[in-house]
Amino acid sequence: MLSEVTNMLSSWLGRKKLLIGLALILMMTGLLGPAWAEEVRSTRYRYGEREVSTGYYEEYEVKPILYLPGGPLMRKGIPLESAPTEPIRWRTYLTDTHLGIRDYKRHHDCTDCHPQQGRDRHTVRAGITCDQCHGREPISGINHYWSPLSPIRRHAYICAKCHEGASVSYAEYAVHEPIPAMLSTRQTFPFLFFAFWMMATVAGGTFVVFLPHTALWGIRELLIMKKDRAESESKQQD
């Protein structure tokens, strides 16, 4: 019995192609993973690949975020910029985000209070008005569970109006992007901040080196031409 097993093993080990094939099967099985591994993949991947603008999800996928002391950002471990802004941030979770703001009705233009929000490409280039995305009064907070701008349905209810086929991933585009050069952007949008400064350094470095280089080159050649001309004139006079 033992000798049979030994013979079988030795014959298997002698077949290199068979061993390579088995190794490949094992590797592929490991790479693909079992079916249940699909469930633990990131939601972004799942939405990006499979779901396009239906707007309908399972209950566990659209469960509203519960309020906990410290605000949702604090709960995620993201430090708030300053304590006084905290109640304003919570407003993004209200049904009427402007509820209780004194003299609110006197303002006719959103950019009176949100000047930076009127300086994005959607507003400036495409002429999109605020209420086309945020809705009419009462304007619900963008994170409110029932708001059309809520991250769970923003792609279907808002983005897809113009961008047919918008996915959850697509809706992560920051329409009101922060100014990339600002230090505060490092906290809110670090990728944009570092990409901007990396590119600005490359561009600035090129100009800092090559602009004086070019100017000096022109001046140097002018001086040489002037000197050569003076020399040739003096030779002619001699």
Add this chain to the structure above:
Amino acid sequence: MSPNSKTRIRRFSPVQRLFHLLLILCFMTQATTGLARMYIETVWGQRLAWVFGGYTPSRTIHIYVGIFMLCIFALHVLYMLSKVNWRKFPGSLFGPDSMLPQPRDLKESIQHFGWLLGMAKAPRFERWGYWEKFDYIGVCWGMCLLGATGLLLAYPLVASRIMPGWGLNVAFWVHKIEAILAMGHVFIIHFFIAHLRPHAFPMDRSMFEGSVDLAATHHEKPDWVARLEETGKLESVLVPEAPGWRRAFHYVFGYCAVALGIFLLIGALVNSLSITW
């Protein structure tokens, strides 16, 4: 001197000149359509866009010319790979005719800076100066960066399937800054060094004609001429001057490109404070 006397050294092959011609045409189109969209809030930008039929057609042209440029770039990479001497690889990559940066370039650039400041003798350049290699590598780098970010921005729905949507914000700024760098470098530095500096004035015709003046090259690239003389190849690369009508065409075409570049540069600078960045 007879018109057929061979007074110029062949520097660029017809294929290389064709690549450069296509690059000029595509780059100018991309610069104009790109600035038209970037400056659409201003009258200057609206007039630029009007030439192409408005904002949306400018975008369409920008996308398709960009894709065409990427195809040309891919062909150029294949062309360059076909020119590599694979039998002597990788040593062949670092010969005097190679565009790859070498230690010699660093030494020459430092010495050249010294010469510009009047503190050192002029370096004896070989076939390619360090600034020419920088221009060439800059184009390759720009094509990769502008091409990749441009494709992401042109097809955002597809792009957001392979990356989060906020990646488009990043791609937009990378595309914008790289485009500003490319336009600034070409319209100021490249145009001045190649066409407007006293030694090259009124125009360096080498990229159009394919050849450079022998006497001027003796002065500017002495090591290249010396190598050709030593190896006995100088006679074989000497060519006559192009006919007058061709030279006139080169001047007209070249100066049209320079004028358009300067117009775009000045317009962009003057209107830069009137747009939403």
